[in-house]
Amino acid sequence: MIKYLLKRVLMGILALFAVSAITFFLMNLVPGGPFLSEKAPSAAVLAKLEEKYGLDKPLYVQYGNWLKDLAHGDFGVSFKMQKNRPVTTIIKEMFPVSLKVGIYAMIWAIIFGIVFGCIAAYHRGGIIDSVLRVVTTLGVVLPTFVTASILLVLFAGGVWKILPSIVGAHAKWYAYILPCFTLGLSPMCNIARYTRSSMLDALGQDYIRTAYAKGVSNRKVIFKHALRNALIPVVSYIGPMTAYILTGGFVTETVFNIPGLGRYFVQSISNRDYPIIMGTTVFLAAFVIVMTLAVDILYKFIDPRIDLAKEDE
């Protein structure tokens, strides 16, 4: 178990290292620097600024410095967007907003996904199943921005004007309905599809026949014997779902004007605010990696067959 954990953590650190290196060098591939966008400062001022933030040094030195700072838990300070504020402070301020929307989205995705999946599996081959199949496939393929714009046209103008189109800093609870629905729709449909297929798989297993042969009621067979087994593969989807919801936040937060980390990240890319790009990327990547690991450990508690120490393939 400990060996497994160590291995996974090591892999995670390697992945983070890869992400930070890729991000760093990609970012610097872009011609022009952070201080060139609006009115170009004079050469002297530019040189001074670059010296201040260490941009005059060769790339690998800059990267080395960044890594050194990171080892002290320091992501550096913002160049432009919130001048000289530490990136850590900015993340601390913005991430909870993203997290809130993300968690709401996740909760509704998980609950409805499992319910719809079970309904579809129960009516397999029937009309309800076919309708759900098309609807959930539609939900999976709907790009977030299309969902968001359709919802906005329907509920925040266009057809009915009953919900706000913008989620400001002090938004009421109902302002979160549209963004959370948007964000959770695709994961919800994915969960429904996974649940359906693993439920059907579970219902075809020999132990289900045993349970029926014991004289257990139909409801108990489905909810005790099949569902528990069917949920095991579904749990493994929660890891990728976290990643999806965080990155899906880029679009949702942009469209609904939510002051979260995703929107800020998109803005920081166009502003070339290097420390924010680096800090946010590494932070989000770390979050996803930790969540994936947590899900894998959670797996062990649900499925007694999995022995993490022996898991090598």
Place this chain on the structure above:
Amino acid sequence: MPKRLKIPSLRLSDEKVAQLIDIGTLTVQDFAPAPQDDKEDFIPKAKSMGYWQDAWRRLRRNRVSMVALVVILLIIIFAFAGPKFVPYKYQEQYRSSLNLAPMEYSASEQARIDAGEKVFPHVFGTDTHGRDIMARTMVGARVSLAIGVLAAILVLIIGSIYGAVSGLVGGLTDAVMMRILEIIASIPDVLVVLLLSVSIKPRLEAFVNSFGASNKNAFARGLSVLGPSITAIFICFAILYWITMARIIRGQVLQLKNQEFVTAARALGASQWRIIRKHLLPNCIGSMIAATCLQIPSAIFLESFLSFLGVGVQAPLTSLGSMCSDALGGMYTYTYRLVIPAAILLVLLLSFNLFGDGLRDALDPRLKK
């Protein structure tokens, strides 16, 4: 005189009695050994079906997938043959027909109609620059389709080579290759894709421009036709999106490699290449096709996502994603401009997914019942 059959002390069900009566009187001849030919005729010859025939039969039975296939074909016709029938060019700005609603005619066009001339309608209307939306949608769908198919082929090539090498060589090579794959898999893709497309684009632009207008070589010409952003999308796919395909192929190869028929072929002295060609490839091809088909919508999806964030296809060329993105500004007033490309995009993605699912079910022999 045939001997009559006496049936003493027999417990006969009604049906059996009926059968006996049907046959009529039994004769000694009936109790003579039957000729071999009659016995053989007795065994009905079952039709045997080849793999593809069987897969096609299963696919045809899947009604949802067949409908999806028809829809895909219709969209392909719309995208590739459509522009021939529409007299408007996708990049041309018709100054006199700005902001027309679907089927609306501009004042000058109305005048021509009144004069008895036939004017082709703007079926989907026009945009703020006076460009015909139907013509743009056709080209947009064409670009989206082309990106989807090409990216899927790219993924197929890289993924299957990586997966096949990893699975076939095995041992330390496999372990290292799988670790690399795991690291790539744990990178949040959209994050990197976003950065990648932002950063590659200007470089590619600079690269293409560096050749000058006159002496471009074939490579640079190709790049400028594709456009930097589309190239960036392909690079993203080449770097990040082949892992699923590689995993599928590796899994298949590993599973097949240790199966008895491969061991048997090896024992009979078949060469490695022959084993790959005759045993591994035919068994993998089904899942390769299905996975490629499911990769197409994922590529279209990614392209539309990037176009939406403003780093995708550039004007005057367009794609379904960038048309949606362009329409967002006047979303409440000109809703049709958003709805039309979004609907086509959706139908396209949906059809490819449903068809891909059906294809996977049909081609996967393990699901055979």
Place this chain on the structure above:
Amino acid sequence: MSENRELLLSVKDLRVSFFTHAGEVKAVGGISYDLHRGEVMGIVGESGSGKSVEAYSIMGLLQSPGRVIGGSITLDGENVLDYNKEQLQKMRGNRISMIFQNPMTCLNPVYTVGNQIAEALTAHKNVSHADARAAVIEMLKLVGIPNPEKRMKQYPHELSGGMRQRVMIALALICEPDLLIADEPTTALDVTIQAQILELMKDVQKKTQMAIIFITHNLGVVADICDRVSVMYAGKIVETGSVADIFYRPRHPYTLGLLASMPRVDAQEYERLVPIEGTPVDMLNPPPGCAFAPRCEKCMNICIKADPPETDLGDGHIVNCWMEVPRDE
């Protein structure tokens, strides 16, 4: 012997078909037999002969597209086929239990074995948690599992195949059913474990005096445990009789073939095993005559034309073959 006992189960002209996309597959084409209390009956046949399907229809466990299309199954005077869902549920595991071929997959991997055995009890009887636990421990002891207090807390994957089959037997017996249907219970096990499980079943049968329908393709297993044997071929019973009838006085060519293809310990000298040539008939388009005709060495013209009637050879030895039909020459 069995005539003196009380009739438990009576199957009359049972027909089961599977309605597949290719057409109707007559998996069971009209079989009849009686089973008395405490009797052990073997059903022997190759795979696809319909023996498991027949057992599932007794349990009401047939799955779509399978359907009983005719006949009756009478248990203690009531027709099981007329039962509604609730009545079937009350019958299963309580009056009739079943154990299956593959103990590896027949237990739910995410629950402890104790939990799964207790569930069979609590599904039918209103017992307290402690009583259920005590009953489970006692049952595990009965099926020869050492250290039952510890074992009942384990998950199926922590037990060996033989152990799991013992657990399955415990699970089937906990409500003291009148009838146990054992569907190839030893096929998936090692030969030594097979013998142990057979011993256990014989032992348990003696103690509880329940009736057993023992389904297998292995004639050797049948000889060991059964009172009476029915041989099935292509959805029909071709020969029924006591173990002695079937082994020493077989009359149907298929039974003869089965015996000839089975290795014998008491072989006098070197004996070749004789396989039955050919393959089973296509159940989708069954020919009109005897299903075994194409593989039968003694096939006659009549065999191709019509199904043979039952011939009673006395003492419950019944055979369905035209050769045995008494003829007045």
